[in-house]
Amino acid sequence: MSDHVRVPYNYLPMQFADYSEIATGWDALIKSSDFTLGTFMERFEGEFAAYIGSPRCLGTNNGTDALILALRALGIGPGDEVITPCNSFYATTGAIVAVGATPVFCDVDERFQTDVDDAARRVTDRTRALLPVHWAGASPDMRQVMDLAQAHNLLVLEDACMAIGGKVHGTSPGTFGDMGAFSMHPLKTLNVMGDGGMVITEDAERMTWMLKYRNHGMVDRDHIEFWGVNMRLQPLQAIVASHMLTSLDERLARRREVQRTYDERLGTLGPSIVVPPRAEWNPETVSLYMIEADDRDGLISHLVANGVEAKVHYPVPLHLQKPGRDLGYGPGDMPVAEAQADRLVTLPAHEYLTDEQVERAIDMVADFASPTGGARS
Numbered sequence: 001m002s003d004h005v006r007v008p009y010n011y012l013p014m015q016f017a018d019y020s021e022i023a024t025g026w027d028a029l030i031k032s033s034d035f036t037l038g039t040f041m042e043r044f045e046g047e048f049a050a051y052i053g054s055p056r057c058l059g060t061n062n063g064t065d066a067l068i069l070a071l072r073a074l075g076i077g078p079g080d081e082v083i084t085p086c087n088s089f090y091a092t093t094g095a096i097v098a099v100g101a102t103p104v105f106c107d108v109d110e111r112f113q114t115d116v117d118d119a120a121r122r123v124t125d126r127t128r129a130l131l132p133v134h135w136a137g138a139s140p141d142m143r144q145v146m147d148l149a150q151a152h153n154l155l156v157l158e159d160a161c162m163a164i165g166g167k168v169h170g171t172s173p174g175t176f177g178d179m180g181a182f183s184m185h186p187l188k189t190l191n192v193m194g195d196g197g198m199v200i201t202e203d204a205e206r207m208t209w210m211l212k213y214r215n216h217g218m219v220d221r222d223h224i225e226f227w228g229v230n231m232r233l234q235p236l237q238a239i240v241a242s243h244m245l246t247s248l249d250e251r252l253a254r255r256r257e258v259q260r261t262y263d264e265r266l267g268t269l270g271p272s273i274v275v276p277p278r279a280e281w282n283p284e285t286v287s288l289y290m291i292e293a294d295d296r297d298g299l300i301s302h303l304v305a306n307g308v309e310a311k312v313h314y315p316v317p318l319h320l321q322k323p324g325r326d327l328g329y330g331p332g333d334m335p336v337a338e339a340q341a342d343r344l345v346t347l348p349a350h351e352y353l354t355d356e357q358v359e360r361a362i363d364m365v366a367d368f369a370s371p372t373g374g375a376r377s
């Protein structure tokens with residue numbers, strides 16, 4: 001194999017190499033002038049609801065707004081505590097803070113998912129909701145999450161931003177709790193060429209409220225029922241979403257193939273490289289393919305020097321970020337997530353990788369890890 005095979009992390013230039021169908025959709029939109037809400041957006045909302053298997057959904061500006069809108073619809077605000085894992089993207093906790101509630105962090109398990117037992121230990125009489133995350137496109141066991149919620153009468157909002165197309169016990173992430181929020185940011189499985197988000201719920205009353213709140217609280221052109229905001233998904237992007245949805249399952253199938261190959265081959269490299277366990281009830285979206293490595297920084301340097309664009313998601317858990325420490329958290333509070341943060345490596349694992357590129361990435365990890373498990377110096 002050539003030493004010059006590069007393994008890019010960024011797949012965006014490949015994703016829209018052929019955008020002719022999107023352009024045809026845009027042409028129809030432009031001719032209709034249906035630039036806010038309207039038929040193109042409603043069409044995608046219907047397609048998304050059918051794909052996810054939820055009776056109701058609505059499109060938002062982005063995944064962060066989807067979380068904020070859902071929290072507001074659940075009535076969560078000042079004085080409420082919301083338990084959430086400490087290893088997500090900033091937006092999960094940012095949304096809790098944005099509605100005036102207090103985030104309470106919990107630790108994670110060896111699959112990088114919410115540790116439900118640890119979450120249970122953090123329930124207080126101020127806890128109103130659980131906000132589990134389908135982190136990296138894998139999922140916590142939502143049955144356990146729901147058991148915990150039921151035991152304490154808690155609301156559940158699922159951050160399924162990375163999990164469009166995943167499955168948990170046969171159904172979509174986001175469908176277990178009271179609400180589910182999704183992102184269509186370019187680095188998510190359904191990329192809308194910019195920002196976009198979705199909220200799902202089975203609750204008709206909450207959905208009616210969200211539809212109004214997303215659009216200034218309007219009931220018609222001249223009247224509002226309450227003060228709202230503008231959190232609307234753009235029709236231009238709904239057209240991209242409709243198009244991308246048609247290829248999603250096929251693209252995810254290739255990602256899962258790459259994941260299987262990585263798992264099988266990297267899993268034999270010895271104790272210095274740890275592949276997380278997979279759950280057979282959870283076909284993942286492989287949004288982030290992460291392993292742990294004893295010498296993480298050494299491995300990343302080796303990979304990058306050899307054209308394999310490895311990354312870290314993320315080196316500092318949320319509770320150790322400045323605003324997390326301001327809440328009173330410190331080192332040692334989340335031992336599992338903190339140990340992982342020092343060891344995580346994300347490998348390119350998208351659907352556009354060739355077998356040769358996957359082999360190259362595996363070879364470069366193997367090249368660094370000695371058969372006995374010690375990292376090569």
Ligand SMILES: Cc1ncc(COP(=O)(O)O)c(C=O)c1O
Pocket residue numbers: 062063064065088089091092133135159161162182183184185195196197
């Ligand atoms: C787990 C998670 N939650 C929330 C978000 C926020 O989504 P967005 O970037 O669309 O606002 C993201 C992605 O960025 C995410 O990965």
